[in-house]
Amino acid sequence: MTAHGLDAPGAADEAVRAAKSEVRSRVLAARRALAPEVRAARAEAIAAHAVALAAEFSGPICAYLPFGTEPGSPAMVEALVTAGHDVLLPVVPETEGPMDWARFSSTDDTAPTAIGIREPTGPRLGPQAITEAALVLVPALAVDRSGVRLGRGRGHYDRSLRLVSPTALLVAVIDDDELVPRLPAEPHDRPVDAVLMPTAGTVRLRNRS
Template sequence: MLERETGHEPGAHAAGTPVRATPGDGVSAPDVARRKDTLRTRLLQARRALTPEQRAAAAEDLRGHVLELAQELRDGPVCAYLPIGAEPGSVALLDGLRAAGRSVLLPVVPPRPGPLDWAAYTGPDSLGPGPLGLREPTTPRLGPAALRTAVLVLVPALAADRAGRRLGRGGGYYDRTLGAVPAGVPVVALLHDGELLDEVPADPHDRPVTGVVLPTPGTVATGNNGRG
């Protein structure tokens, strides 16, 4: 249910065409950009208000749901991420995937705007200091194409809706990356309860998710096959 049916590469912006948003060209309509920012502020405030106990309980529930989801998949790596602050997810989730026999790849932010690079997570010792005070893997960089080997892609998000629209933190990194996910591979956002919204504002460049995982209901398919 969470599968993509076909891949889709971001399109090039043809010279001489009027300046308007077309899939993949990265132009954000001003009203959409404003609505995204307003929503981000509200959602980040709500995340900050979560107590350490609530965050830990959510992380534990998400870990269980994701491990269950991963059991249904063929052999292959899982692309995941290291949560920052109150972001849903945990190192325990990464360790759980490894304990279940999965190799785990983590994103590495590229020096210039472009698709995310990837590197293996081989346990807590494989993490070191990265830019902006964040941790990142210290293992060799595998290049953006490593994403094409994944059988599941877990992505961070501030919110998503049932059409698969996803709101990130505003860097555009995942939007530049997810077009390379092979057809049929689920792209799943991890959320806190309350972050699956009726509608998330989206630009044509926004890459959809095929499903979300929330602490309480667990995995929910979005009805989007990942084509946009």
């Protein structure tokens, strides 16, 4: 095999990572530029859509607490609990591996972490807890029409989403302009089945029949 042949896969991988980084920078800049009142209105709409979607499911729901400029707000998770759902939130492990999970009751029972997110302070349920969820809500920077999800690149969700039941609905929460025609993807990227957006609500992307 030629030197060029050996180098080609690495170069291709690097090109995909560079393309992802460019999209991340663009999306994060747009989120930072959003007026607070617009962000608040969108968060309220996302919470309402999340409750409407969750009404279709029984059993635990895996979700997360949006932070910073992420679409949504803690009110989304609180609304799910108020509607009677058993909500599990991720707990980022100290070592590489899938995330742990803990039950959410209120934001009063959470604590901040070193990376800025808040986590439940209750008993840890183990990484396998996600396998029991019929609905999984995840953060994303963008999603394309085939379900490719762009995260922040830390790999926490990539490792955890491998454990999601094949019958569960995996939904990324994004702004309306973050559903795009196509995104760069790598083999380990787990596609989502739908997106949840403030104006359009839930949009299914993949046939689950």
